[in-house]
Amino acid sequence: MTESSTHLLVVDDDREIRDLLTRYLTRHGYRVTAAKDGQEMRRYLADRNIDLIVLDLMMPGEDGLSLCRAVRAEGGPPVVMLSAMGEDADRILGLEIGADDYLPKPFNPRELVARIKAVLRRASTPTGTAQATAGAINFAGFVLDQAQRRLTDAKGEEVTLTAGEYELLVALATRPRRVLSRDDLLEITRGRSAGPFDRSIDVQISRLRRKIEVDPAEPTIIKTVRSGGYIFSPEVQAP
Structure with missing residues (x-):
């Protein structure tokens, strides 16, 4: 565009x-x-x-x-x-x-x-290394289709994501079981366009949890690592 x-x-x-x-x-x-x-x-x-x-x-x-x-x-x-x-x-x-x-x-x-x-x-467009793996990803009953930029749940219904939420989910799902700090996630999704004290990552994580976690208060997909950041914990595989 x-x-x-x-x-x-x-x-x-x-x-x-x-x-x-x-x-x-x-x-x-x-x-x-x-x-x-x-x-x-x-x-x-x-x-x-x-x-x-x-x-x-x-x-x-x-x-x-x-x-x-x-x-x-x-x-x-x-x-x-x-x-x-x-x-x-x-x-x-x-x-x-x-x-x-x-x-x-x-x-x-x-x-x-x-x-x-x-x-x-x-x-x-997908960002970072996600661009090189722009296929579909299965995790916890969800399908993240990078080609169509869509997330669907176990029933096949689309989960509506903002552009920022989508990019954050791609960043996490393409780096499963790896601790990513807020700075890492800002670098991947925004190219450091945010300020050094930007809290938008925490906000978007909270929003994502409300959309994909069974219990956002006790997350099992996107877990918080104390003093470290976040980790995408489920098994990830291509369909």
Whole structure:
């Protein structure tokens, strides 16, 4: 996917910010549509092919959190969330409800472009050594199909994953029974694009556990290694 063919949807109630982002992203070769609220966002998602949403958190009426949650529930495109609230707790909350990345205001527009590119890259291609083993993987009754970027459970039903959750699962499943630190997982999935104290790995692990573990509080698939990181414990095999 090239920038010129990539369609971004900017959702922000501040007209000045919408206009600035539209102009800046257009200059970088993206097709850009701007929406002032959730109602416009839904209309554009329904009748246009949107590849990524740049979504403001604080908006009157339906805020960015509820809109992001709805996008995730409907299997919509990746979301980069913007917010004037830069505290860790706010960032983690945004990631927990399904944002693929989070950027606090004020921000450098060049960083926004870099994060958009990183999210789109994770959404469209396998990363790291997973690219060399892009077949299907069986584990604990699940099938992780890297060619179609799909996870199905024992009943054959698809488990909806965000781009970040998918890449994290691939990183773990292609390195079974190996302790991977948070830094290892950030390096594999994001190329160190996150900050040194980024907690998004923990958030995504928690979300993955809720989707694939029988009891997320007592995980048997993705186990925590004290002071070490995480380990993917089930037997893994090709179908």
